[in-house]
Amino acid sequence: MWALGAAAGAAAAGTVVSSADAVPLPPPGGPIPDIAPVPVSPLGYHSPPLQPYVDKLPIPARRGNSGQLSMVAGPHKFHRDLPPTRVWGYDQAYLGPTLIAQSHVTANLTVTNQLGVHPLAQHVDTTLHGATEEDKTNPRSNIHLHGGVTPASSDGHPYDTVRNGGAITYSYPHRQEAMTLWYHDHAVGITRLNVHAGLAGAYWVRDEFDTGEAGNPLGLPSGEYEIPLVVQDKIFRPDGTMVPLLWFFLPTNFNQAGNYGDVACVNGVAWPRLDVKRGIYRFRFVNGSNSRNYQFKLSNDAPMWVIGSDQGLLNAPVKVEDFGSMPGERYDVLIDFSNVPPGTRIVLENVANNSVGDAAFMIQALPNIMEFVVGPEKGFTGGIPKLLRGGPGLPAAIPGLTKPDRVRSMTMLTLLDEARPQSGAPAMNTLNNLRFHTEDVEMVPSGSVEQWNLINSTLVDHPIHIHLCKFRVIGRQPFNSAGYFGSNPPPAEDGRRWNPSADNYVIGPMEPPEPEEVGWKDTVACPVGFITRILVHFPSRDEMGFDPDAPFTVNEPIPTTGMSMPGMSMPGMSMPMPKTTSGSKQAQGYVWHCHILDHEDHDMMLPMRVM
Numbered sequence: 001m002w003a004l005g006a007a008a009g010a011a012a013a014g015t016v017v018s019s020a021d022a023v024p025l026p027p028p029g030g031p032i033p034d035i036a037p038v039p040v041s042p043l044g045y046h047s048p049p050l051q052p053y054v055d056k057l058p059i060p061a062r063r064g065n066s067g068q069l070s071m072v073a074g075p076h077k078f079h080r081d082l083p084p085t086r087v088w089g090y091d092q093a094y095l096g097p098t099l100i101a102q103s104h105v106t107a108n109l110t111v112t113n114q115l116g117v118h119p120l121a122q123h124v125d126t127t128l129h130g131a132t133e134e135d136k137t138n139p140r141s142n143i144h145l146h147g148g149v150t151p152a153s154s155d156g157h158p159y160d161t162v163r164n165g166g167a168i169t170y171s172y173p174h175r176q177e178a179m180t181l182w183y184h185d186h187a188v189g190i191t192r193l194n195v196h197a198g199l200a201g202a203y204w205v206r207d208e209f210d211t212g213e214a215g216n217p218l219g220l221p222s223g224e225y226e227i228p229l230v231v232q233d234k235i236f237r238p239d240g241t242m243v244p245l246l247w248f249f250l251p252t253n254f255n256q257a258g259n260y261g262d263v264a265c266v267n268g269v270a271w272p273r274l275d276v277k278r279g280i281y282r283f284r285f286v287n288g289s290n291s292r293n294y295q296f297k298l299s300n301d302a303p304m305w306v307i308g309s310d311q312g313l314l315n316a317p318v319k320v321e322d323f324g325s326m327p328g329e330r331y332d333v334l335i336d337f338s339n340v341p342p343g344t345r346i347v348l349e350n351v352a353n354n355s356v357g358d359a360a361f362m363i364q365a366l367p368n369i370m371e372f373v374v375g376p377e378k379g380f381t382g383g384i385p386k387l388l389r390g391g392p393g394l395p396a397a398i399p400g401l402t403k404p405d406r407v408r409s410m411t412m413l414t415l416l417d418e419a420r421p422q423s424g425a426p427a428m429n430t431l432n433n434l435r436f437h438t439e440d441v442e443m444v445p446s447g448s449v450e451q452w453n454l455i456n457s458t459l460v461d462h463p464i465h466i467h468l469c470k471f472r473v474i475g476r477q478p479f480n481s482a483g484y485f486g487s488n489p490p491p492a493e494d495g496r497r498w499n500p501s502a503d504n505y506v507i508g509p510m511e512p513p514e515p516e517e518v519g520w521k522d523t524v525a526c527p528v529g530f531i532t533r534i535l536v537h538f539p540s541r542d543e544m545g546f547d548p549d550a551p552f553t554v555n556e557p558i559p560t561t562g563m564s565m566p567g568m569s570m571p572g573m574s575m576p577m578p579k580t581t582s583g584s585k586q587a588q589g590y591v592w593h594c595h596i597l598d599h600e601d602h603d604m605m606l607p608m609r610v611m
Helices: 191-197 356-360 481-487 597-601
Strands: 022-024 062-064 067-076 085-090 098-102 107-114 144-146 167-172 179-184 200-206 226-234 263-266 273-278 280-287 294-298 304-309 312-320 322-325 330-336 345-350 368-378 406-417 427-431 442-444 449-456 462-466 470-478 523-526 530-537 590-594 605-610
Touching: 085 191, 179 280, 179 330, 191 597, 200 226, 200 280, 263 368, 294 304, 304 322, 322 330, 427 590, 449 462, 449 523, 523 530, 590 597
Parallel strands: 062 098, 067 107, 098 200, 226 280, 273 368, 406 449, 442 605
Antiparallel strands: 022 406, 067 085, 107 167, 144 179, 179 200, 226 263, 280 330, 294 322, 294 345, 304 312, 304 330, 345 368, 406 427, 449 530, 462 523, 462 590, 470 530, 590 605
């Protein structure tokens, strides 16, 4: 039996990556304030000048979540002044419809691969695990229902993919309450390219409270006043094609550890405009960017009300002036245009600063996202709800924090990846100093509650996503990362677990979660120099209605090294060799990873089994 995370695809790319090919880089020493981004980066690619707010915001079609869904290629215009370009989507040229699910109603969705040649073929990096030359002309793909409690066989396992002409059927039990999920590609080694090409879409779970109908028990806007906003950043060439790269001086066919665009796209259109009525709107935000963190605010300094996060509604609306969102996070937000004079133009702005690592590479600002234009007509005037949970006719309140059954320390580490000098920037990020091909797998009891201390000893912020579970943010505590690093030096090579506790190195009190983070989540921002503490709830088998550790067969043979790895005889090294034979199609378990997709592809993703 091949457990998720046994040896993977360096050999498939024609190279074997040694466990001694990467060495750890020291951290900065503690929290460093975010730094204002540069207006224009001198190091990166740039889009041609594009006038903002000339194209209307497209509203994706809504449909049920069962039946057939095709991954297809087609021409798409991102902006009025750009030529159409070939991209990917689900049942349409770019992105996908908003899929609507019903709580506790199982749906079966069959997805077919009709993608053809990869529109970003020149950027496939065959030095990464699992990526091959064939991915350029006959690419692999699948769907991960991000935030869904699904059997492992329907979770979008990174190796459970199909090529052109193939199909996968997913079964989604939906034993979850109403929430904003999203679906996207999760193919090992090329996730960043597949999502950037367009394989993503919003996914809403409804229940008896959040029905999506007018007059719903929560008093929330519905119909035309409930709108998905899938936010991404892009770089375009004058011919309309996308540039999924960061720096112009590096090879095009290497993962460059990040991708930050200079054009904001919402629902597949550059800097769109939405005509709104004078009333309250419900916007379901999805950060679908590869790497970029946002801090959303309105240009007129009007408040917003966050009513939900990744895994459902908050107890009550939280009034904010701005809110943050890292890749993979979702926020459910009310904006009130009721008292805004007709003709007013309001820009949704991004006021996020750079982490120290991003600032060092001159990641440029993306200050404007889209525009709202207020019309004269009245819209939804039901008011901002006082309560969303815990009252008569409402869902149960979110419970208080409980004592965990176990505490785990999990580290984020930057390595100098000497096996990839061709990239010019041979850095990679790992979790616990392990790569995805490890056999050192997290084993978690189903039905347990664990505290995970996510220790960021790198120079950039990371959004950590854990499959299958939901969690609460306990808080964040600054620590002396240099002292922690110096007293507990990581191994001189990756492949050996390194996750000592950092509790003896804290240098300040616990900071509470941000106002928008007080509910259930599945993706969390882990800033530089902080221990981000989360309380993780893994569902029980009774709650799930399935065995989360059931083995399953993947569609594509799993690539393996099939040979001894260089460096295995190094003194003091203890890393089990893969027991898999090349071409195995058996898998087991889930994954957890950074949701900066360039990091996930190399190599910030680990296997996990829920027993």
